[in-house]
Amino acid sequence: MAASDRTGDRITIYHVARRAGVSIATVSRALRDSHLVTPATRERIQAVIEELNYTPSRAGRALAEGRHAANGIVFPDLTGPYFAEVVLGYEEVAAELGRSVLILATHGRPDAARTALELAGRVDGMAISLRTVPDGVVTRIVETGVPVVLVARPPLPGVDAVSTENRATARELADHLVGHGYTRIGFLGDPDVSPDVAGRYAGLVDGFRAAGLPAPPPVRCGLDMDVGEAAAAELLAGRTRPEAVVCANDELALGVLTVAERAGLDVPGDLAVTGWDDVMAARFARLTTVRQPMRELGATAARWLHDLITDRTSPRLVEARREVLPTALVVRDSCGDHAGNKEAPT
Amino acid sequence: MAASDRTGDRITIYHVARRAGVSIATVSRALRDSHLVTPATRERIQAVIEELNYTPSRAGRALAEGRHAANGIVFPDLTGPYFAEVVLGYEEVAAELGRSVLILATHGRPDAARTALELAGRVDGMAISLRTVPDGVVTRIVETGVPVVLVARPPLPGVDAVSTENRATARELADHLVGHGYTRIGFLGDPDVSPDVAGRYAGLVDGFRAAGLPAPPPVRCGLDMDVGEAAAAELLAGRTRPEAVVCANDELALGVLTVAERAGLDVPGDLAVTGWDDVMAARFARLTTVRQPMRELGATAARWLHDLITDRTSPRLVEARREVLPTALVVRDSCGDHAGNKEAPT
DNA sequence: CTGAAAGCGCTAACAG
DNA sequence: CTGTTAGCGCTTTCAG
Numbered sequence: 001m002a003a004s005d006r007t008g009d010r011i012t013i014y015h016v017a018r019r020a021g022v023s024i025a026t027v028s029r030a031l032r033d034s035h036l037v038t039p040a041t042r043e044r045i046q047a048v049i050e051e052l053n054y055t056p057s058r059a060g061r062a063l064a065e066g067r068h069a070a071n072g073i074v075f076p077d078l079t080g081p082y083f084a085e086v087v088l089g090y091e092e093v094a095a096e097l098g099r100s101v102l103i104l105a106t107h108g109r110p111d112a113a114r115t116a117l118e119l120a121g122r123v124d125g126m127a128i129s130l131r132t133v134p135d136g137v138v139t140r141i142v143e144t145g146v147p148v149v150l151v152a153r154p155p156l157p158g159v160d161a162v163s164t165e166n167r168a169t170a171r172e173l174a175d176h177l178v179g180h181g182y183t184r185i186g187f188l189g190d191p192d193v194s195p196d197v198a199g200r201y202a203g204l205v206d207g208f209r210a211a212g213l214p215a216p217p218p219v220r221c222g223l224d225m226d227v228g229e230a231a232a233a234e235l236l237a238g239r240t241r242p243e244a245v246v247c248a249n250d251e252l253a254l255g256v257l258t259v260a261e262r263a264g265l266d267v268p269g270d271l272a273v274t275g276w277d278d279v280m281a282a283r284f285a286r287l288t289t290v291r292q293p294m295r296e297l298g299a300t301a302a303r304w305l306h307d308l309i310t311d312r313t314s315p316r317l318v319e320a321r322r323e324v325l326p327t328a329l330v331v332r333d334s335c336g337d338h339a340g341n342k343e344a345p346t
Numbered sequence: 347m348a349a350s351d352r353t354g355d356r357i358t359i360y361h362v363a364r365r366a367g368v369s370i371a372t373v374s375r376a377l378r379d380s381h382l383v384t385p386a387t388r389e390r391i392q393a394v395i396e397e398l399n400y401t402p403s404r405a406g407r408a409l410a411e412g413r414h415a416a417n418g419i420v421f422p423d424l425t426g427p428y429f430a431e432v433v434l435g436y437e438e439v440a441a442e443l444g445r446s447v448l449i450l451a452t453h454g455r456p457d458a459a460r461t462a463l464e465l466a467g468r469v470d471g472m473a474i475s476l477r478t479v480p481d482g483v484v485t486r487i488v489e490t491g492v493p494v495v496l497v498a499r500p501p502l503p504g505v506d507a508v509s510t511e512n513r514a515t516a517r518e519l520a521d522h523l524v525g526h527g528y529t530r531i532g533f534l535g536d537p538d539v540s541p542d543v544a545g546r547y548a549g550l551v552d553g554f555r556a557a558g559l560p561a562p563p564p565v566r567c568g569l570d571m572d573v574g575e576a577a578a579a580e581l582l583a584g585r586t587r588p589e590a591v592v593c594a595n596d597e598l599a600l601g602v603l604t605v606a607e608r609a610g611l612d613v614p615g616d617l618a619v620t621g622w623d624d625v626m627a628a629r630f631a632r633l634t635t636v637r638q639p640m641r642e643l644g645a646t647a648a649r650w651l652h653d654l655i656t657d658r659t660s661p662r663l664v665e666a667r668r669e670v671l672p673t674a675l676v677v678r679d680s681c682g683d684h685a686g687n688k689e690a691p692t
Numbered sequence: 693c694t695g696a697a698a699g700c701g702c703t704a705a706c707a708g
Numbered sequence: 709c710t711g712t713t714a715g716c717g718c719t720t721t722c723a724g
Contacts, residue, residue: 010412010491012701023711028703036709053489058468059408060701063716066356068405070448070468078437081626084430091424091451100465102416102448105437119446122404122416143399145356254630280427281627284600358717369695374719382693406717409700 011054020048031056070100071305072119072126073151073298074133077105079224080251081279082294083129086151089298090127097306099124106132113137120146125305127151127298130194147308149301154195160308160321162300164292166199167206169327173246173274173290174207176329180336182243182272183213188231188256189248190220197223197248200276204246216242223248228255236263236271244272244335250279250289257285257334268336278330288335291328300325357400366394377402416446417651418465418472419497419644420479423451425570426597427625428640429475432497435644436473443652445470452478459483466492471651473497473644476540493654495647500541506654506667508646510638512545513552515673519592519620519636520553522675526682528589528618529559534577534602535594536566543569543594546622550592562588569594574601582609582617590618590681596625596635603631603680614682624676634681637674646671 013031017024022041030037030045037045048054062068071094075083087103094101104119106112108131116133117140120126125147128138135156142148142159150161177185185208191198205215221231228247232255235245247253253275257267265271275282278291304321331338359377363370368387376383376391383391394400408414417440421429433449440447450465452458454477462479463486466472471493474484481502488494488505496507523531531554537544551561567577574593578601581591593599599621603613611617621628624637650667677684 010701014701024702025704025712026710029710031702038709041709053486055463055467055490057409057701058464059405059414060716061703062405063403063409063718064701064703066703066716078430078434081427081430084424084427087449088424088451091449092453095451095453095455095461100448100450100468102446103433103437104446105434105441107438107441109441115441117401118404121401122446140399144401254626257630279627280600280625281630284603284627285630356717360717370718371696371720372694375694377718384693387693403717406700407719409702410717410719412700412719 020045070123072102072123074104075129076131085294086298089295090302093299093302124309127301149304162323164325165327167203170200170203171206174204178211184242186242186245187218225251225255228252232256232259250275250277250282272335286333288332293325366391416469418448418469420450421475422477431640432644435641436648439645439648470655473647495650508669510671511673513549516546516549517552520550524557530588532588532591533564571597571601574598575605578602578605596621596623596628618681632679634678639671
């Protein structure tokens with residue numbers, strides 16, 4: 001209330017100490033657990049803290065402690081539901097562990113490397129996901145001593161990595177499609193763009209091979225809905241329209257669905273479509289897809305990071321952690337007719 | 347490369363200075379613009395920085411500069427697409443402005459107040475959205491001198507606030523529904539839960555009043571899909587099933603759609619449904635809804651915050667800013683039959 | 693143009 | 709149990 005403490009400069013631990021008639025060390029101790037403070041003293045300090053509406057400066061604390069109590073996460077974008085879920089899972093466990101989280105969406109910006117490096121300077125550890133910064137940047141960050149966990153991103157020697165299963169489930173999907181009797185099946189997505197897409201394509205090819213079908217060349221494209229629309233338009237305009245098109249992710253598939261509808265095509269009658277991710281819209285579009293534990297992906301990264309940050313034991317003596325989270329085929333209407341049992345394929 | 351600078355302690359400005367044969371002050375200058383450094387010196391320093399893979403400590407810098415170059419944003423959750431978009435817009439402009447962003451999802455946790463206050467201690471400004479922390483906490487944060495912008499949240503004296511238009515568009519929606527000839531219309535959502543929902547309900551009532559129809563009492567419920575399913579089940583089980591149900595947001599509406607389908611009801615034949623937000627799934631569910639500029643909501647908050655942080659002129663002399671972003675009705679199939687013109691109502 | 697030195701707010705020995 | 713006193717890494721006058 002004292003006018004002198006009002007809107008002026010920041011209220012520091014010194015103000016609190018003076019007003020409570022103790023030293024800053026005591027205030028500092030009272031701020032944390034510390035049974036090294038008389039209940040009476042502690043109470044008095046607590047009262048002053050509230051009276052002054054004091055909040056300790058994180059910067060000061062970070063500098064003194066040598067840590068930030070914060071984690072970072074780098075991802076390409078937040079438009080699709082995919083990364084929103086990953087970030088959510090990450091934030092959730094980080095918060096439980098008492099750490100703040102800093103986000104960095106690279107948006108394919110050219111200065112992503114710089115900003116990522118800069119982010120590394122203000123966190124105790126960070127998760128780096130696909131299509132954000134080149135491996136070289138990751139390596140540099142690791143070299144600065146900041147613990148890193150790779151998320152849905154090709155492994156790097158000595159760096160932990162979590163990802164989700166692709167190939168086996170894609171194979172399952174291929175088998176299902178083959179079971180529908182399709183022989184002309186297209187693939188939308190660029191295997192070179194990410195190991196995830198590569199794995200999905202590989203699994204598909206596995207299935208075709210096993211069925212004695214020729215592997216379709218991938219129609220290389222990005223992963224956004226409008227890109228999907230464009231690619232689909234092209235695909236459907238071609239000489240021999242495929243009977244089914246497997247898309248590298250749901251957004252692409254949703255784009256295909258949009259184009260198909262616009263073209264008056266019946267799905268799955270005229271064209272079967274499948275996606276990957278099982279975003280909310282997929283359900284309402286009746287899209288056959290593959291469910292990924294995105295939340296768990298982020299949560300796992302946060303947990304590992306916490307271990308790396310706190311353990312601090314034998315920096316590189318222990319092997320880098322690797323984990324591939326399971327995925328599941330979700331069969332809906334978009335891939336063809338199913339007699340009766342709709343959502344219980346396996 | 348020097349073994350002494352490897353994985354040991356953090357590399358500081360001192361290491362760089364020593365190795366470059368200059369003082370830390372010079373390194374500090376070279377780190378930023380500063381034409382106060384000879385190109386030659388600057389280059390030498392730059393080389394050492396890269397050789398040592400040096401990144402300045404944000405904590406040290408924050409302490410010395412008295413600012414964090416970071417913004418915070420507090421939101422309830424990231425599950426729905428709503429806040430993901432808001433956060434995205436926020437991050438995007440914050441990044442452009444050269445500031446990092448810290449996120450805090452309160453999840454309705456009891457310690458939300460504490461964590462929000464703590465967040466306030468590590469940012470230069472923060473956006474606080476609906477249903478996260480009580481007004482008292484916002485006030486305390488404002489009192490600590492941290493600039494705050496309220497997002498989609500009831501205004502507070504002296505605090506900037508951005509939100510989206512509700513009442514007028516809801517009135518428009520009501521008129522449209524009345525035009526379809528419905529007289530028994532239900533409302534799903536709790537006006538007390540947020541001014542947004544209250545505004546939507548109010549607009550609806552406006553429309554009914556104008557048409558001489560009785561205002562339906564709201565079926566109070568949360569805003570999640572499962573909550574919507576539960577509420578819908580209840581609503582549909584009642585004696586007189588409404589002809590149309592207006593939902594406070596899309597997720598609720600999607601839940602109703604799910605229940606209706608499960609019950610074998612035709613939408614809009616047996617039941618018309620509308621939502622609010624226009625999330626991606628809405629399009630594929632053919633849901634009539636209202637589009638909100640969520641991204642812009644976040645972007646605006648970030649811009650205002652930047653002004654508040656940098657301007658620093660006349661702290662409270664200027665009026666608090668207020669802005670209500672426009673929304674637009676999106677008519678699809680779920681609200682009833684439309685002869686021909688589907689997506690062009692107004 | 694460059695260096696020396698004084699903090700920024702807090703933590704953590706080290707003495708009482 | 710409490711106070712003193714160094715720093716943590718960086719920016720920034722103030723002198724050269």
